[in-house]
Amino acid sequence: MAAASSSSASSSCAARILMNSTPTIAKHAKAGLHVASYSSSDRAAWDEFIAQARNSHFFFRRGYLEYHSDRFTDASLIVRERGGIVAVMPASVDNGVVTSHAGLTFGGVLSRRRLSAAAILRVVRAIVEYLGERGVTRLVYKPAPHIYHTYPCEEDLYAFDVAGARLISRELCSVIVPAQAARFADSRGARVERARSKGVNVERSGEYEAFLALEEELLRTKYGVSPAHSGPEMALLAERFPDHIMLFEARRGGTLLAGTIVYETERVAHTQYIATTEEGRRLGALDVICDELIARRFASKPYLSLGVSTTDNGFNPGLVHNKESFGARGIVHDHYELTIG
Known part of the structure; x- marks a missing residue:
């Protein structure tokens, strides 16, 4: 997930231009579509649409999108035809650049199953026209990877290719198919058995702030960075989405050894954060957690994502090998850029 950053004055100005232009709704007569910036009065309709989109994720719901509204200026769009919503695009804006979405791992044009390829081409043209009319010069587009789709949904990639978008980054994400997972490396299996024999057990927990303190210490010590979420933020989100956000901890005798925060959707369980103590590393506590998941x-879940395995410096062979030893293989997270105007 993208790290949070403060919005600048120029970002706020760009957001006012995007959201408060007159008229606030742009009618695209040729396409028969109306594009509008999201407003608080749209909240219920937005969340209802998200619940039925074929490329949805719970973090597109307003209760998640708005938890960091102090750091990301909302620029989400709603596309209507004959009064009904046909597509939405969660987005943020900074310095005249709209991103879908800078505060999330991915975003994109969200649609229901019945929307055809021709219709999505029209939707994308209408969105680009709307943004251009409001002074936006660049759109960074981060579509949801296909594993999150409940039904095939990549017409948007074709539509943005037609519009002239170019690939600007590609990240490698390590994913397991639990029902078909390759056998653990022999060393992993042995560590799991040894750790369990020494009393390491995995349970779901609600101690988000304590776990995020461990995660923060690990990230600061090893990489000099902080997690995207604070402990109180993650506790708040888990309270809002108890069926989708969960913390699993490995303990022995009540002592925290390791843990992971999982984001669960209909088709994917994703390890958002993973951390271990030195004792946990010695005992193989993370091996036990992965075996448990x-x-x-999540044995019946189509996919278990262990997260991105590339860094700013490119391919990280050690990290990739570590995940592959659990049976993971790679998919990509693509980011595109479209120059407008």
Whole structure:
């Protein structure tokens, strides 16, 4: 997930231009579509649409999008035809650049199953026209990877290619198919058995702030960075989305050894954060957690994502190998850029 950053004065200005232009609704007569910036009065209709979109994720719901509204200026769009919503695009704006979405791992044009390829081409043209009319010069587009789709949904990629978008980054994400997972490396399997024999057990927990303190210490010590979420923020989000956000901890005798925060959608369980103590590393606590997730908790889930395995410096062979030892293989997270005007 993208790290949070403060919005600048120029970002706020760009947002006012985007959201408060007259008229606030742009009619695209040729396409028969109306594009409008999201407003608070749209909240219920937005969330209802998100619940039925074929490329949806719970973090597109307003209760998640708005938790960091102090850091990301909202520029989300709603596309209507004959009064009904046909597509939405969660987005933020900074310095005249709209991103879908800078505060999320991905975003994109969200649609329901019935929307055809021709209709999505029209939707994308209408969105680009709307942004151009409001002074936006660049759109950064981060579509949801296909594993999150409940039904095929990549017409948007073709539409943005037609519009002239170019690929600007590609990240490698390591993913497991639990029902078909390759056998653990022999060393992993042995560590799991040894750790369990020493009393390491995995349970769901509600101690988000304590776990995020461990995660923050690990990231600061190893990489000099902080997690995207604070402990109180993650506790708030888990309270808002208890069926989608969950913390699993490995403990021995009540002592925290390791943990992971999982984001669960209909088709994917994603490890948002993973951390371990030195004792946990010595005992193989993370091995036990991964075994628990793959073989028990999410055994019937189509995909278990272990997260991005590339960094700003490119391919990280050690990190990729570590995830592959659990049976993971790679998919990509693509980011595109479209120059407008």
